Amino acid sequence: MTSTDPRRTVPRTDAVLADPRLQRAMRQLGRPAVKRVVTGVLDELRGGQLSAADAGEVAALAAERLPVSATSLTSVINATGVVLHTNLGRAPLSQAALDAVVAAHGYVDVEYDIATGRRAKRGRGALAALRRAVPDAEAVLVVNNGAAALLLATTVLTGAGGEVVVSRGEMVEIGDGFRLPDLITSTGTRLREVGTTNRTKLADYTAVLDDRTGCVLKVHPSNFRVEGFTSSVDVASLADLGVPLVVDVGSGLLRPDPLLPDEPDVTSALRAGATVVTCSGDKLLGGPQAGLIFGAADVVERLARHPMARALRVDKLTLAALEATVDGPPAPIAQYLTVAADSLHERCAALAASVRDVLDAEIVASDGVVGGGGAPGVALPGWAVAVPEALSEPLRLGTPPVVARVERGRCLVDLRCVPEDSDAVVAAALRTAAAHTTAGA
Numbered sequence: 001m002t003s004t005d006p007r008r009t010v011p012r013t014d015a016v017l018a019d020p021r022l023q024r025a026m027r028q029l030g031r032p033a034v035k036r037v038v039t040g041v042l043d044e045l046r047g048g049q050l051s052a053a054d055a056g057e058v059a060a061l062a063a064e065r066l067p068v069s070a071t072s073l074t075s076v077i078n079a080t081g082v083v084l085h086t087n088l089g090r091a092p093l094s095q096a097a098l099d100a101v102v103a104a105h106g107y108v109d110v111e112y113d114i115a116t117g118r119r120a121k122r123g124r125g126a127l128a129a130l131r132r133a134v135p136d137a138e139a140v141l142v143v144n145n146g147a148a149a150l151l152l153a154t155t156v157l158t159g160a161g162g163e164v165v166v167s168r169g170e171m172v173e174i175g176d177g178f179r180l181p182d183l184i185t186s187t188g189t190r191l192r193e194v195g196t197t198n199r200t201k202l203a204d205y206t207a208v209l210d211d212r213t214g215c216v217l218k219v220h221p222s223n224f225r226v227e228g229f230t231s232s233v234d235v236a237s238l239a240d241l242g243v244p245l246v247v248d249v250g251s252g253l254l255r256p257d258p259l260l261p262d263e264p265d266v267t268s269a270l271r272a273g274a275t276v277v278t279c280s281g282d283k284l285l286g287g288p289q290a291g292l293i294f295g296a297a298d299v300v301e302r303l304a305r306h307p308m309a310r311a312l313r314v315d316k317l318t319l320a321a322l323e324a325t326v327d328g329p330p331a332p333i334a335q336y337l338t339v340a341a342d343s344l345h346e347r348c349a350a351l352a353a354s355v356r357d358v359l360d361a362e363i364v365a366s367d368g369v370v371g372g373g374g375a376p377g378v379a380l381p382g383w384a385v386a387v388p389e390a391l392s393e394p395l396r397l398g399t400p401p402v403v404a405r406v407e408r409g410r411c412l413v414d415l416r417c418v419p420e421d422s423d424a425v426v427a428a429a430l431r432t433a434a435a436h437t438t439a440g441a
């Protein structure tokens with residue numbers, strides 16, 4: 001070892017961690033996270049990739065590399081034009097929902113009556129808000145997600161040895177390889193498939209109903225469309241079969257929406273006679289991940305009392321966000337779904353103009369989509385800024401990451417799901433990305 005060998009000057013981890021900057025960071029991020037960063041810097045020092053004179057300098061290098069928060073989840077700008085982007089966390093929460101989550105973060109009366117000092121019904125505020133939003137429902141139950149809602153309803157209504165009757169045209173895969181038939185049979189419930197992929201008639205159902213039938217299930221095939229020679233049986237006809245009817249509407253529309261005429265909604269399914277209706281909380285409802293079950297009071301109570309319900313229940317943060325979403329101002333997705341094409345064009349024009357001195361930017365027609373496996377046939381007319389494809393990676397790797405859409409050799413920056421006050425952030429990201437690539441004009 002010579003006197004200039006870097007290993008001789010590597011300070012001890014504890015000495016670096018004693019630095020006031022890192023002590024402050026530890027209170028925000030925790031000791032393990034800060035120590036990981038310091039260890040990384042010290043390793044590079046030993047390897048000779050870095051040089052630092054003393055513990056203070058090492059601490060300064062480490063401080064620059066500290067994460068901004070204690071979660072590795074990174075907030076991104078969704079410039080894909082996909083409103084409910086599953087990989088980007090589906091529905092973004094409203095400010096009201098976020099405020100509610102913050103308010104509920106400590107000790108809260110989630111299951112406690114402040115007036116009497118006694119135990120109270122868990123999540124009653126969220127349940128009341130959902131009942132007000134769907135007056136046709138006698139009762140509501142909130143579980144972990146749409147899949148959990150479906151699982152609980154079919155399992156409890158069917159019981160051991162019973163069968164769920166479902167059309168072959170509705171045996172859907174909901175994404176990432178998960179299939180509803182596998183989900184339902186995973187608890188030991190048997191499925192009785194009727195009809196064919198494209199056509200199922202009422203007689204197909206009546207032919208199999210017997211004393212093993214626990215319920216009939218109708219699933220909205222939300223992520224694909226079958227066209228041509230097709231038929232399915234409507235909710236009202238299935239409700240007349242005289243057995244409990246579970247309707248999975250999927251996306252969480254509580255009432256009909258003229259923008260999405262093919263999307264079934266909870267209210268209409270209940271009015272048509274469904275025993276219970278299930279849906280997700282973080283699709284078209286625009287709230288936190290949750291599964292909602294609406295229906296007759298006695299049936300919902302049975303579901304709520306089943307042991308499985310305890311394994312599927314949601315936490316106080318979800319209940320807070322859900323109540324604020326249902327009762328509060330429209331969720332961000334409501335605006336993203338309905339933003340006027342003209343206004344998108346205007347914002348695209350401003351964005352393109354602000355970056356044209358550094359890169360090739362063109363305004364192109366670009367349809368947004370609902371996403372999240374919902375409303376596959378619906379195009380949301382709009383515009384995007386097309387830039388060279390090579391920008392898509394530096395945009396993604398920037399701070400904040402901007403996730404755009406690559407289409408036919410171009411990178412499309414769609415502002416539909418970008419809050420308007422973040423347009424300037426996107427412009428700055430484009431300039432930075434252009435500087436990182438030779439593709440800039």
Ligand SMILES: *Cc1c(COP(=O)(O)O)cnc(C)c1O
Nearest residue numbers: 145146147220222249250251280
């Ligand atoms: C999305 C969806 C589900 C699953 O809901 P999650 O909230 O993702 O668990 C089930 N059924 C239908 C019809 C859906 O669209």
